[in-house]
Amino acid sequence: MTDERIEKNKAGGLFVMKCGGSTLAALPDSFFEDLKELQSSGVKPVIVHGGGPAISGNLAKLGIESRFVNGLRVTTEEVLDVVEMTLAGSINKAIVRRIQGSGGQAIGLSGVDGNLIMAKPVANSDEVGQVGEVTGVKAEIIKGILDLGYIPVIAPIGVDAAGQRYNINADTAAGAVASFVESPKMIVVTDVPGIMRTVEGQKIVLPSVTVAEIEELIESGEIYGGMIPKVRAAMDCIQGSVSEVVIVDGKEPKVLSRVLQGESLGTSIISS
Numbered sequence: 001m002t003d004e005r006i007e008k009n010k011a012g013g014l015f016v017m018k019c020g021g022s023t024l025a026a027l028p029d030s031f032f033e034d035l036k037e038l039q040s041s042g043v044k045p046v047i048v049h050g051g052g053p054a055i056s057g058n059l060a061k062l063g064i065e066s067r068f069v070n071g072l073r074v075t076t077e078e079v080l081d082v083v084e085m086t087l088a089g090s091i092n093k094a095i096v097r098r099i100q101g102s103g104g105q106a107i108g109l110s111g112v113d114g115n116l117i118m119a120k121p122v123a124n125s126d127e128v129g130q131v132g133e134v135t136g137v138k139a140e141i142i143k144g145i146l147d148l149g150y151i152p153v154i155a156p157i158g159v160d161a162a163g164q165r166y167n168i169n170a171d172t173a174a175g176a177v178a179s180f181v182e183s184p185k186m187i188v189v190t191d192v193p194g195i196m197r198t199v200e201g202q203k204i205v206l207p208s209v210t211v212a213e214i215e216e217l218i219e220s221g222e223i224y225g226g227m228i229p230k231v232r233a234a235m236d237c238i239q240g241s242v243s244e245v246v247i248v249d250g251k252e253p254k255v256l257s258r259v260l261q262g263e264s265l266g267t268s269i270i271s272s
């Protein structure tokens, strides 16, 4: 990590990474070893994670059906108990244990702790229930944990001043965290090699896309399902301090350090 370009990133201070539930179990040990090496070299990673498939699995065990409206889980109080238990409990602690297992240092918390992620109901809460949108993130808590030498591992549960909990899509939460901590880059780690489109019958990965191109890809149906909240979160945060969002496959060797070194991997979303 003596590369000049990594040094430049260090000067930026930190980067936010979102780990999707689709990929968490498949992340190889080398992913966490790379993360540990970055941490040892002075880079400050912040992790926001999902866990949608695990939530659906736990709900199914309880005989509760999972329902989604435009990619957002319909969240009753009963569902919210399972969401919190899964995200802030088993998934969060599994990530912390994997980082520690690679010799890194991590502290897991949810957006409820210290009122880290403040939220309010989404506009269509009559349809989706206790789903939140972010109104604020206490960046000083994240920076404090980083200054202590730990990687913050954040579960996307929000809270409001009255103490009500909210289920927040993990891509949305990661984008908001990246904006509030003024991360220059957000890395979205998922189970596909980037944003793909079909050209002459072949699926290709787009090396970079602009906000205008994303709108066209959603319109044409080439971006659908779980990719939609990712690109929407990316578009929201690159309006502010985040200058680039990169979507990559977590199984790619040394993916984090390669992206931070400026290697062209996955799909880079840029403002224009």
Ligand SMILES: Nc1ncnc2c1ncn2[C@@H]1O[C@H](COP(=O)(O)OP(=O)(O)O)[C@@H](O)[C@H]1O
Pocket: 019, 020, 021, 022, 023, 050, 052, 189, 190, 191, 192, 194, 195, 196, 197, 222, 223, 224, 225, 226, 227, 228
């Ligand atoms: N244009 C696209 N390129 C790549 N993947 C896409 C695209 N449109 C939709 N997807 C889907 O988005 C999925 C990633 O979203 P999701 O399953 O929610 O992942 P995560 O758990 O990482 O948030 C991919 O596995 C793929 O099925």
Ligand SMILES: CC(=O)N[C@@H](CCC(=O)OP(=O)(O)O)C(=O)O
Pocket: 019, 020, 021, 022, 049, 050, 051, 052, 053, 055, 071, 072, 073, 083, 131, 132, 156, 167, 168, 169, 170, 171, 226
């Ligand atoms: C409101 C909403 O839909 N919340 C998500 C939170 C987890 C998530 O987003 O996980 P992935 O990143 O693995 O999809 C859910 O309940 O599934």
